[in-house]
Amino acid sequence: MPLLETIQAYLEEQRARVEEELERLLPPAGEYPPSIHRAMRYSIFAGGKRLRPILCLESGKLFGGDERNLRRLGCALEMIHTYSLIHDDLPALDDDDLRRGMPTSHRQFGEATAILAGDALLTLAFETLAAPQSSQDEDRHPSDALPAAAAKDSDRGSGAEDSHLRVIHELARAIGTRGGMVAGQVVDLESTGKETDAVTLQFIHSAKTGAFIRAAVRSGAIAAEATEADIERVTGYGEKIGLAFQIADDLLDVLGSRQALGKAVGKDGNQQKATYPALHGVEQSQRIAAGLVREACEILEPYGSRALRLQEIAHFLLARRS
Amino acid sequence: MPLLETIQAYLEEQRARVEEELERLLPPAGEYPPSIHRAMRYSIFAGGKRLRPILCLESGKLFGGDERNLRRLGCALEMIHTYSLIHDDLPALDDDDLRRGMPTSHRQFGEATAILAGDALLTLAFETLAAPQSSQDEDRHPSDALPAAAAKDSDRGSGAEDSHLRVIHELARAIGTRGGMVAGQVVDLESTGKETDAVTLQFIHSAKTGAFIRAAVRSGAIAAEATEADIERVTGYGEKIGLAFQIADDLLDVLGSRQALGKAVGKDGNQQKATYPALHGVEQSQRIAAGLVREACEILEPYGSRALRLQEIAHFLLARRS
Numbered sequence: 001m002p003l004l005e006t007i008q009a010y011l012e013e014q015r016a017r018v019e020e021e022l023e024r025l026l027p028p029a030g031e032y033p034p035s036i037h038r039a040m041r042y043s044i045f046a047g048g049k050r051l052r053p054i055l056c057l058e059s060g061k062l063f064g065g066d067e068r069n070l071r072r073l074g075c076a077l078e079m080i081h082t083y084s085l086i087h088d089d090l091p092a093l094d095d096d097d098l099r100r101g102m103p104t105s106h107r108q109f110g111e112a113t114a115i116l117a118g119d120a121l122l123t124l125a126f127e128t129l130a131a132p133q134s135s136q137d138e139d140r141h142p143s144d145a146l147p148a149a150a151a152k153d154s155d156r157g158s159g160a161e162d163s164h165l166r167v168i169h170e171l172a173r174a175i176g177t178r179g180g181m182v183a184g185q186v187v188d189l190e191s192t193g194k195e196t197d198a199v200t201l202q203f204i205h206s207a208k209t210g211a212f213i214r215a216a217v218r219s220g221a222i223a224a225e226a227t228e229a230d231i232e233r234v235t236g237y238g239e240k241i242g243l244a245f246q247i248a249d250d251l252l253d254v255l256g257s258r259q260a261l262g263k264a265v266g267k268d269g270n271q272q273k274a275t276y277p278a279l280h281g282v283e284q285s286q287r288i289a290a291g292l293v294r295e296a297c298e299i300l301e302p303y304g305s306r307a308l309r310l311q312e313i314a315h316f317l318l319a320r321r322s
Numbered sequence: 323m324p325l326l327e328t329i330q331a332y333l334e335e336q337r338a339r340v341e342e343e344l345e346r347l348l349p350p351a352g353e354y355p356p357s358i359h360r361a362m363r364y365s366i367f368a369g370g371k372r373l374r375p376i377l378c379l380e381s382g383k384l385f386g387g388d389e390r391n392l393r394r395l396g397c398a399l400e401m402i403h404t405y406s407l408i409h410d411d412l413p414a415l416d417d418d419d420l421r422r423g424m425p426t427s428h429r430q431f432g433e434a435t436a437i438l439a440g441d442a443l444l445t446l447a448f449e450t451l452a453a454p455q456s457s458q459d460e461d462r463h464p465s466d467a468l469p470a471a472a473a474k475d476s477d478r479g480s481g482a483e484d485s486h487l488r489v490i491h492e493l494a495r496a497i498g499t500r501g502g503m504v505a506g507q508v509v510d511l512e513s514t515g516k517e518t519d520a521v522t523l524q525f526i527h528s529a530k531t532g533a534f535i536r537a538a539v540r541s542g543a544i545a546a547e548a549t550e551a552d553i554e555r556v557t558g559y560g561e562k563i564g565l566a567f568q569i570a571d572d573l574l575d576v577l578g579s580r581q582a583l584g585k586a587v588g589k590d591g592n593q594q595k596a597t598y599p600a601l602h603g604v605e606q607s608q609r610i611a612a613g614l615v616r617e618a619c620e621i622l623e624p625y626g627s628r629a630l631r632l633q634e635i636a637h638f639l640l641a642r643r644s
Contacts, residue, residue, distance in 0.1 A: 031499075033499070033505055033508045033512070035512065036499045036504060036508045037499060040499070083441075092437060093434050093437065111414035112414040113508070115409060115414060115415065116409075116508060119440075119444065120498060120504045122441065122445070123494050123497055123498045123499075124494070124498060126490060127494035127495055129490075130487045130490035130491035130494060132488075132491070161487060162483055165452045165483060165486055166452075166454075168448060168452035168490065169453055169454070172446070175445055176442060176446060177349060177353075177355070177358050177359060177362070177442045178353070180445075182358060182438050182441055182442045187355050189434055
């Protein structure tokens with residue numbers, strides 16, 4: 001297993017760069033009407049690890065994608081992720097008061113603003129995905145140095161247009177009702193307080209978290225115009241780490257401390273939510289997750305050392321403490 | 323003024339065709355998980371007039387756009403419109419029990435499902451906008467006869483790709499927080515129960531309803547690859563009828579019957595919501611709306627009889643009784 005310290009420092013550096021880009025893409029807090037922009041920024045800058053953007057970025061870099069484009073795509077992923085957290089926390093859904101140690105959006109701004117802030121972040125994600133490069137460049141702070149690789153994008157042909165549309169389609173499906181994020185949330189809500197079988201649990205994890213992590217990895221490769229064979233390969237990686245990530249989350253809920261998670265620990269268990277530890281026990285769940293990470297890393301072996309970052313991230317997902 | 327009966331029959335025919343396409347684009351009610359698909363269909367097929375899709379279609383046809391593509395784009399507009407109605411009706415926002423004479427989504431399915439059904443329709447709209455033609459064709463019922471004009475689309479070049487991305491960007495901006503639909507809803511909520519000045523009222527109307535109607539008209543022209551000058555011209559038309567439409571809505575709320583609207587009449591007045599009649603009086607509001615429709619029609623005069631449908635629709639918006 002690679003050194004955790006090294007990958008943590010790298011992830012921290014990437015996280016900071018994603019946040020710089022998010023800072024540029026989100027409307028200023030003072031822009032009219034300020035209440036909604038404050039609420040969007042509050043949740044976006046609440047201390048996320050930016051794992052989905054970083055997965056997208058590393059997947060795209062594996063196939064020679066332009067870093068700046070990939071980072072912008074990653075920011076759209078983070079907007080979608082944040083929208084889903086805001087809406088999941090609402091009183092009518094999971095009814096959570098805390099998220100990453102801070103009051104949830106509806107506790108901070110009221111339910112109406114929280115609903116609209118989620119809607120607005122989902123919408124801004126698609127606006128970002130479809131934005132022309134030139135208008136985004138105009139929005140940039142003049143002191144921004146453009147990376148040299150950006151030149152590749154400025155004369156993007158119909159291939160790039162095609163891949164833009166394909167990425168939008170891919171992401172929309174991954175967060176929709178046909179095996180996507182909304183489907184997972186629906187089934188999760190409907191199974192709360194009931195006995196959940198292994199098939200249903202697998203569906204919830206795959207739809208609610210897995211599909212979007214898979215799409216994060218795939219969209220990076222698609223944006224980099226990777227071959228279909230390469231896209232398929234990273235899809236396998238994305239599916240395995242997506243499930244491992246969710247099992248690790250379930251385990252953190254059982255084993256972690258309230259401090260590390262910033263939310264009430266054991267809540268899922270109290271609510272009789274479907275989780276891996278509840279169904280398989282803690283040790284067996286740990287074994288399953290470790291096996292998935294190993295398999296995910298093996299899938300990338302044909303890429304040799306170029307895939308090292310993605311392999312390190314897979315290990316990190318399992319080892320993280322929050 | 324053109325014969326209302328003629329345009330009504332035409333709108334009815336177009337409405338039916340839009341609904342046929344929506345029937346194909348929405349997941350079947352029985353598809354897993356069924357609760358969300360039932361809720362999406364309940365609100366989508368609740369008897370809307372489909373004015374936004376028809377405006378998009380007629381605008382695109384003016385510039386030689388392919389009817390089938392335009393109708394699919396129109397369906398995405400209708401999904402977005404329906405998402406906005408479901409979320410606006412929620413207890414935390416307008417708290418409405420009835421919409422078009424039927425229980426609102428949260429009254430029918432509960433708040434959690436209503437929030438997710440809105441999210442899912444917004445997401446499905448972008449999925450539809452970015453979908454490749456071929457995969458949509460595969461989803462079609464085999465008995466579907468493809469219109470002859472569809473051939474134009476099958477070999478769409480980079481121009482069509484570009485216009486697809488531009489349409490997505492255009493629509494996302496129109497429903498976002500920078501002068502778009504969410505901004506309008508935020509300011510509307512914040513001004514409820516307060517004295518509202520004319521500038522704020524104008525902003526609410528322009529952002530909450532106007533921006534999206536404008537985008538419906540513009541997106542049709544963009545999808546048809548109209549020239550920038552033509553897009554600008556129909557933009558003027560869209561802005562004027564958007565405002566006229568909202569004033570007519572306000573007037574219906576004051577003057578209409580509960581039966582015709584399918585919701586509580588005078589509700590906006592009771593809640594001290596910002597409306598044109600409240601600020602300018604009924605007669606002056608009627609004069610303003612009629613003036614806007616006249617100006618909208620004049621803008622289209624250079625197109626001669628080709629623009630007749632759009633002109634008739636403008637008149638219809640004012641004369642409608644629900």
